[in-house]
Structures are given as C-alpha cells and as structure tokens.
Amino acid sequence: MENIFFDKRDLKSCGRNVIIGKTVRIRHPERVVIGDNVIIDDFAYIPCGLEIGSFTHIGANCSMIGGAGQITIGSFVNIAPSCQIVTASNDYKGGGLVGPAIPEEFAGEPILKPVTISDFALLACNTTVLPGTIIPEGMSTGAFTLVNEKEYLPWSLYVGIPAKFHCERDGSEMKLAAQKLLEMYTCEE
Numbered sequence: 001m002e003n004i005f006f007d008k009r010d011l012k013s014c015g016r017n018v019i020i021g022k023t024v025r026i027r028h029p030e031r032v033v034i035g036d037n038v039i040i041d042d043f044a045y046i047p048c049g050l051e052i053g054s055f056t057h058i059g060a061n062c063s064m065i066g067g068a069g070q071i072t073i074g075s076f077v078n079i080a081p082s083c084q085i086v087t088a089s090n091d092y093k094g095g096g097l098v099g100p101a102i103p104e105e106f107a108g109e110p111i112l113k114p115v116t117i118s119d120f121a122l123l124a125c126n127t128t129v130l131p132g133t134i135i136p137e138g139m140s141t142g143a144f145t146l147v148n149e150k151e152y153l154p155w156s157l158y159v160g161i162p163a164k165f166h167c168e169r170d171g172s173e174m175k176l177a178a179q180k181l182l183e184m185y186t187c188e189e
Helices: 172-188
Strands: 032-034 049-052 063-065 070-073 084-086 088-090 110-112 115-117 156-159 164-168
Touching (some): 084 115
Parallel strands (some): 063 084, 070 115
Antiparallel strands (some): 088 110, 156 164
C-alpha cells in the first residue's frame, strides 16, 4: 500500500514486514528508524525524530509531537488509538509567541526533552505522555492517563490524571511469548 504523504524509501531505516497506513503522516522520514514487524495505523502523525523497535504497534490517530525532539519506542510495545506522545512543548506562562508557525526570534523558550517508551509497554487509548518521560519495561496505562516526567515502576499499571500507581503486572508470560516469537522469527531467516 502506497502512502500518500511520503515515500517509505525515504525513511532512515525500515525493517521487514512493516505496515504503514496509507494516511500516516511522517513529516521528516529521514529521522525515522523502524524495526521489523511494526504496524503504524492510519491517521498517525509523526513530525519528530522516532525510533521504533520490533513487533510494535502504533494505533490509529496517534500523534507523536515534537519537531526537533526525539521519541524512542522499544519492542513488543502497543500504543492504542488516539495517544499523544509529546517531546517538545512550551511552558505557556508567557515570554514569547507559541507554535511552529512563529519565527524563532519571536518564540518563547521551548521545552524539548526526549521521550523513551521501553519494551513491553502498553499505552491505553488517549494516554498522553509529556516531554522527558521514561516509561520503564512493562509499564502500562489505563485509558485517558496523563504520564509526566517522574519515576515509574517497571511492570506496573498506572491510571489517572496525573498517572497514579494502580497495581503490579506479571510480565513473565509476555517475556516467554516474546522469546518464542524471536526464536521462530530467527529460524525463518
């Protein structure tokens, strides 16, 4: 399926078995690295640097906002529809005009911090991740959760605005399944 906004060959790197929806918008494909077996559903918007591991899914209508920023997403990650991952923003307290259409000399000081989403993370629908956030291995969120720059526990579920610890998660079955999948995938090569 041909994308209407960019040529897949313009990506910095693209693995095997990658499906990118026809209406996914990647503004700077030369800053995007995609591993094997990745699916990015239609209407996702990516105007920043992005690196994705393997066996990862980005749902429909997700936005990864940040211009000069960088987002790193691990392997075996699922990002449900309508999530927002923000790597660049403004403080909105004043001190300059805001937005990408404003010339630099009139703009306020940006908040520009990378976002990292580690392996096995699961982000439920409408989760928002703010600049500087590090989501540890196996962390998941409930729908409409706001994840900001603080320390989170691996293999835990967080919910709410702002994100609050809800319970631990057992990742043993997920890790075992991932290992079997990788072994099977390696044998096919």
